[in-house]
Amino acid sequence: MTSNFKREPESGLILVNIEIDNKYELKMILDTGATNTTIDSNALYLLGHDLKDNIGTVEIETANGIIETEVFEIDTFSSLGLTKKKFQIQVYDFLAHGIFSEYNGLLGLDFFEGTKFCIDTRENKITLS
Numbered sequence: 001m002t003s004n005f006k007r008e009p010e011s012g013l014i015l016v017n018i019e020i021d022n023k024y025e026l027k028m029i030l031d032t033g034a035t036n037t038t039i040d041s042n043a044l045y046l047l048g049h050d051l052k053d054n055i056g057t058v059e060i061e062t063a064n065g066i067i068e069t070e071v072f073e074i075d076t077f078s079s080l081g082l083t084k085k086k087f088q089i090q091v092y093d094f095l096a097h098g099i100f101s102e103y104n105g106l107l108g109l110d111f112f113e114g115t116k117f118c119i120d121t122r123e124n125k126i127t128l129s
Contacts, residue, residue: 002127003080016107018079020047026104034108036060038069040094043104058090067092079107080126082115
């Protein structure tokens, strides 16, 4: 299956839409350098998720050092024609830590686990098989 993506004109970042629970759509950055998918806690809260419902915490290493994130399990998480059930995401409060972005998080490599994918930057397409 092949999906188109948009590029951020100034930075060249790959932008994708994701869907949570078959009803909420968010814009995220595809980050092949990120091991795990991370969503801004403010976005998750606005979608109606109680931030007290995390299933644990985990420390991750970022370019700015080690941070602690909360882990949530999302019933249905979809992007680029691929759907994951009971998908665990990391949640971090972007605003509280001085991260200001029009995007709601990073789509990490964990989303593609068990999937072969090819990113074509000439045609702005991602092919999954």
